Amino acid sequence: MTVHKALTVAGSDSGGGAGIQADLKTFQELGVYGMSVLTALTAQNTQGVHGVFPVPPEFIAQQMDAVLSDIGTDAVKTGMLFNSIIIETVAKKLKEYNVRNYVLDPVMVAKGGAPLLVTEAVAAVKEHLLPLATVVTPNLPEAKVLTGMEKIETKEEMKEAAKLLHDWGAQHVVIKGGHGTDDIVTDLLYDGREFVELSAERFHTQHTHGTGCTFAAAIAAGLASGKNVREAVKQAKVFITAAISHPLGIGHGHGPTNHWAYRREGSNDV
Ligand SMILES: Nc1ncnc2c1ncn2[C@@H]1O[C@H](COP(=O)(O)OP(=O)(O)O)[C@@H](O)[C@H]1O
Numbered sequence: 001m002t003v004h005k006a007l008t009v010a011g012s013d014s015g016g017g018a019g020i021q022a023d024l025k026t027f028q029e030l031g032v033y034g035m036s037v038l039t040a041l042t043a044q045n046t047q048g049v050h051g052v053f054p055v056p057p058e059f060i061a062q063q064m065d066a067v068l069s070d071i072g073t074d075a076v077k078t079g080m081l082f083n084s085i086i087i088e089t090v091a092k093k094l095k096e097y098n099v100r101n102y103v104l105d106p107v108m109v110a111k112g113g114a115p116l117l118v119t120e121a122v123a124a125v126k127e128h129l130l131p132l133a134t135v136v137t138p139n140l141p142e143a144k145v146l147t148g149m150e151k152i153e154t155k156e157e158m159k160e161a162a163k164l165l166h167d168w169g170a171q172h173v174v175i176k177g178g179h180g181t182d183d184i185v186t187d188l189l190y191d192g193r194e195f196v197e198l199s200a201e202r203f204h205t206q207h208t209h210g211t212g213c214t215f216a217a218a219i220a221a222g223l224a225s226g227k228n229v230r231e232a233v234k235q236a237k238v239f240i241t242a243a244i245s246h247p248l249g250i251g252h253g254h255g256p257t258n259h260w261a262y263r264r265e266g267s268n269d270v
């Protein structure tokens, strides 16, 4: 039996909806063996982030060495990296182990508004991580910060942002449309040559905690299983649409998505 493996390098969400917990659930649901390197602990629930405790960079390097020198991986996804020293440490290890299939989710701010990346670290994301990324998956506010564009609201502006991020080194760019307002939510994939739109019904629900983490983890799982980027992104869109459309309804705030909906409830066509 071939075991496909994926590694998440991300923060812990004690509430289980985002971060490494969301990533590992997604890997498992998509039939991929999941591994994790913790970059920060958060005390977090559906109502927000109550505390952040970054892991020392030396220990992040030690975790990456432990996993990559022994088990190896078919794909890596990064999420919350918090500061520039952590970013530089992770980039160094991705290069040292010649990682292929790297999905960069440039996490900056949690839904409740808590910062998950200090402002001074945005330059480090652009300098050290974008050039290594097989796929980068910014939401609309993250794409704005990374590109410095004044606004990204229309499809043409999404295309302009995708082109800039591709020019700066990412092989593929997915600009996610979750923060828009249209009844149809459209993500835009760019491979340097053509654009592919992935659209689905927008669900009017407050249970969208961890959507970005889950989507990026599903792309990593697809790549780890041998799918090409377009196939992996399409599967991820179906996975996240199923997860949002069958909410669990737990907690008192922005509840998590339903990671088992894709398997148990069937998928919606995109
Ligand atoms: N309300 C929604 N209904 C349907 N799909 C959504 C909704 N919100 C987000 N998505 C999808 O979830 C994925 C994550 O998008 P987004 O919420 O923009 O990311 P993030 O969590 O990083 O802010 C994208 O594929 C997006 O289209």
Ligand SMILES: Cc1ncc(COP(=O)(O)OP(=O)(O)O)c(N)n1
Pocket (backbone or CB within 6 Å): 010, 011, 012, 013, 018, 019, 020, 042, 044, 079, 080, 107, 109, 110, 111, 112, 116, 208, 209, 210, 211, 212, 213, 214, 254
């Ligand atoms: C530990 C941790 N990592 C990432 C996030 C952000 O996740 P995201 O998928 O963007 O979802 P929301 O925070 O927007 O719900 C997080 N909250 N915690």
